[in-house]
Amino acid sequence: MSGTDAPAAPPLAHGWAGATSGPVTVVLHGGGPGCHATSDFGAVLAALPQRRWLWADLPGYGASPAPRPAPGGAEGAADALALLLDGLGKPQVDVLAQSFGGTVALRLAAARPELIRRIVLIGSQPSAAPGGTSGLRTDPHLASRARAAYYGGTGPTPAKMRTLLAELEWYDADAIPEPTVRARFAASTTADALARAHVTAPTADLGPQLGSVEAPVLVLWGRHDPFAGPDYAAALADALPRGDLTVVGRAAHHPQAERPALVAALANAFLGATPSPLISPSSSRS
Secondary structure (H helix, E strand, O other): OOOOOOOOOOOOOEEEEEOOOOOEEEEEOOOOOOOOHHHHHHHHHHHOOOOEEEEEOOOOOOOOOOOOOOOOHHHHHHHHHHHHHHHOOOOOEEEEEEOHHHHHHHHHHHHOHHHEEEEEEEOOOOOOOHHHOOOOOEOOOHHHHHHHHHHOOOOOOHHHHHHHHHHHHOOOHHHOOHHHHHHHHHHHOOHHHHHOOOOOOOOOOOHHHHOOOOOOEEEEEEOOOOOEOHHHHHHHHHHOOOEEEEEEOOOOOOHHHHOHHHHHHHHHHHHOOOOOOOOOOOOOOO
8 A cells, every 4th residue: 555665564462352262353552652452451352352453553652663764644543553463364454443443444445345345433544634625624734733742841741641531532531541541651651653753754744545434433522522523523534425413522532531431332333243254262472
């Protein structure tokens, strides 16, 4: 999917959760400091133990190495995910994804439709103006400002991580669990995370590709998401040939963390019967 000048797709750290056999739902995290799959979606995975989950950390996040010589953006991450799925036997999978992970899923669904059955994406912004819609409430520079504030000055601290979660990801700041703060802070201060702290991955507007996504997509949006409003979510759902929309109240950018029972129920209902063929869980990590 990538051009010849793109960085080689690194191997993705991944693992299994939930049922010990059966069709697979891939879990992809967001792009904020310290994001990784088991932190972003741990509560949802625990709420749906009957599903067979394959979580993956995208390049440069969690336990996955960063691409060299430069970040590969959504295209490079989609390449890495395709390599992972191909290595596991080219299954057709469902995807549950947050923000940047949702953009990766859409990129892969457009390029390799045989790999993706259904997608639930949460808070993803794959295009500045999906479907050519203008005047949407968005803040395209919020992520870069937040990253600069978190890694700038004296550097990252647990207190700065709690502030980031409170201002961007959670509606009720008092409800943020301390283990979430600790897990995100630890993941944001690995050698790879610090090396790419001030490096912006290349961005590509997927607007022209949205019409090529054949898979049904549920756009799930926090009512109080500071990155973009429900009007953006509605435009995105309309731009997808088989798009649906659900707005979650009392939630910001990470409704799956703040309201996991509701998000789990919505995702499970939309994904419905799980796909086939099966993936063997013989390899739990790479």
